Amino acid sequence: MRCERCQQNTARLTVTLKTKDGTKTSHLCPMCALTLPTFYTPHTKAVRPDVSCSVCQMSLSEFRQGGRLGCSNCYEVFQLDLADVLNRVQGTDHHVRPLPESEKKAEPTDALRGLRQALKDAVEAEDYYLAATIRDEIREKEERN
Amino acid sequence: MTMDTNTHGDIAFSSRVRLARNLKDIPFPERLDDKQAAEVSKKISDAALRLAGDEKWHDLALKTIDPLHRQALVERHLVSREMLGGMHDARLLIRDDERLGVLVNEEDHMRIQALRPGFDLTEAYEEAADLAARLEGILNIASLPTYGYLTCCPTNVGTGMRASVMVHLPALARADLIPKLLQTLSRSGFTLRGYSGEGSSAEGDLYQISNQVTLGRYEKDILSDLSEITLQVIDSEKRSRQAFFDADPVAYEDRVARAYGILTNAVSISHQEAMSLLSTLREGVERGVRQTPDIETINDLQLTIGPANVAWRENVEPDLRGQDALRADMIRHRLKENHTHD
Numbered sequence: 001m002r003c004e005r006c007q008q009n010t011a012r013l014t015v016t017l018k019t020k021d022g023t024k025t026s027h028l029c030p031m032c033a034l035t036l037p038t039f040y041t042p043h044t045k046a047v048r049p050d051v052s053c054s055v056c057q058m059s060l061s062e063f064r065q066g067g068r069l070g071c072s073n074c075y076e077v078f079q080l081d082l083a084d085v086l087n088r089v090q091g092t093d094h095h096v097r098p099l100p101e102s103e104k105k106a107e108p109t110d111a112l113r114g115l116r117q118a119l120k121d122a123v124e125a126e127d128y129y130l131a132a133t134i135r136d137e138i139r140e141k142e143e144r145n
Numbered sequence: 146m147t148m149d150t151n152t153h154g155d156i157a158f159s160s161r162v163r164l165a166r167n168l169k170d171i172p173f174p175e176r177l178d179d180k181q182a183a184e185v186s187k188k189i190s191d192a193a194l195r196l197a198g199d200e201k202w203h204d205l206a207l208k209t210i211d212p213l214h215r216q217a218l219v220e221r222h223l224v225s226r227e228m229l230g231g232m233h234d235a236r237l238l239i240r241d242d243e244r245l246g247v248l249v250n251e252e253d254h255m256r257i258q259a260l261r262p263g264f265d266l267t268e269a270y271e272e273a274a275d276l277a278a279r280l281e282g283i284l285n286i287a288s289l290p291t292y293g294y295l296t297c298c299p300t301n302v303g304t305g306m307r308a309s310v311m312v313h314l315p316a317l318a319r320a321d322l323i324p325k326l327l328q329t330l331s332r333s334g335f336t337l338r339g340y341s342g343e344g345s346s347a348e349g350d351l352y353q354i355s356n357q358v359t360l361g362r363y364e365k366d367i368l369s370d371l372s373e374i375t376l377q378v379i380d381s382e383k384r385s386r387q388a389f390f391d392a393d394p395v396a397y398e399d400r401v402a403r404a405y406g407i408l409t410n411a412v413s414i415s416h417q418e419a420m421s422l423l424s425t426l427r428e429g430v431e432r433g434v435r436q437t438p439d440i441e442t443i444n445d446l447q448l449t450i451g452p453a454n455v456a457w458r459e460n461v462e463p464d465l466r467g468q469d470a471l472r473a474d475m476i477r478h479r480l481k482e483n484h485t486h487d
């Protein structure tokens with residue numbers, strides 16, 4: 001299934017929002033889910049939209065409780081939380097791999113340009129956790145300017 | 146790794162490498178219903194048995210085989226105790242020599258495991274990795290550049306590799322140094338547990354050293370660190386044995402001789418007593434206090450005198466008293482066959 005928003009990426013998450021007219025379910029890719037204003041962060045206690053995996057239906061709260069994944073797709077759905085879990089149990093949150101060019105340090109003047117490229121690379125590599133971190137950094141820099 | 150050598154085969158009982166792999170976008174075993182589990186099981190067994198070619202492999206459906214047979218597989222460490230809990234179309238595909246196998250639908254869809262006698266991590270890894278790569282060639286295996294191979298539990302993600310060496314540590318156990326050793330090991334990302342896996346007590350003083358970290362490191366680095374740490378453990382076991390020997394050589398020799406005496410004469414013997422005496426005998430043979438039996442015979446006995454194995458092989462009910470007599474009989478015969486004049 002394609003993502004309802006971008007019509008491009010695979011829809012990996014099912015997001016259920018409770019509104020006054022009932023519940024609304026959307027099938028999104030992790031990148032589009034990140035742009036939702038109410039999307040959770042790893043440190044949000046209460047999860048406002050109910051996020052679950054489109055393949056195995058594991059929900060975020062179920063994952064937080066059990067600490068185990070339900071299928072390979074869950075790794076993309078819960079990656080915001082996963083970084084904390086992996087740092088705790090493995091002492092790192094990344095597999096060994098060669099560093100992409102954009103992650104190597106960029107000139108300070110080119111910071112924003114570098115970050116935008118890095119965001120693009122991260123999305124292409126489907127590394128949404130990295131993408132989310134870069135996105136926040138870009139926002140912060142833009143607000144400061 | 147240049148450090149692996151079979152000269153440490155006396156203290157190192159066996160080496161094992163296990164690689165966890167899963168199918169992409171199919172729920173992990175604990176989230177499968179019976180029908181899906183059967184499909185996954187079939188898909189993987191078909192692939193693995195196709196790759197086996199002319200080699201003789203066994204396909205054991207763990208739900209339907211005799212429970213005693215299943216228990217015997219646990220005692221020989223071919224199936225984990227946990228696997229007996231929630232199994233749903235779990236299978237063990239195993240080569241006739243029991244040195245290469247695939248556990249299907251345990252915690253992960255596949256656990257490819259290779260076992261070698263002695264200290265031989267390199268060979269065990271190569272054999273497991275080769276089968277894993279060939280399976281990956283025909284199955285759609287789940288991995289991501291960020292996380293490596295994806296597994297049900299985040300403690301296995303990345304390489305999906307758990308490598309271990311089983312070591313015989315009677316002197317360190319006698320000197321009460323096991324808890325300290327465990328602390329040292331866990332500081333460097335390794336762990337130690339008893340052969341039987343329950344708590345810290347170890348049947349026959351056999352312990353397993355294995356890696357805990359599976360993410361962010363290359364397989365070869367994990368293996369070479371594990372080799373190095375195992376060599377250090379072997380070295381301190383040797384020093385501890387020497388200290389016991391030096392303190393009272395006569396008592397040392399006497400202990401070994403008595404163990405041999407009981408093992409070759411007992412008419413009835415419990416599993417626990419037999420394991421403990423075999424451990425003493427093994428230490429004596431390794432030190433050269435005795436020339437027989439050979440270590441192979443002891444290895445073999447240690448793996449095959451568990452209650453389920455005795456009952457399964459002798460085709461009897463696992464009734465305690467009868468079983469102790471059968472065990473004593475078996476040990477007596479094996480040790481006498483192996484006896485030369487010394």
Ligand SMILES: [Zn+2]
Pocket residue numbers: 003004005006007008009028029030031032033
């Ligand atoms: Zn999208």
Ligand SMILES: [Zn+2]
Pocket residue numbers: 053054055056057058069070071072073074
């Ligand atoms: Zn899932």
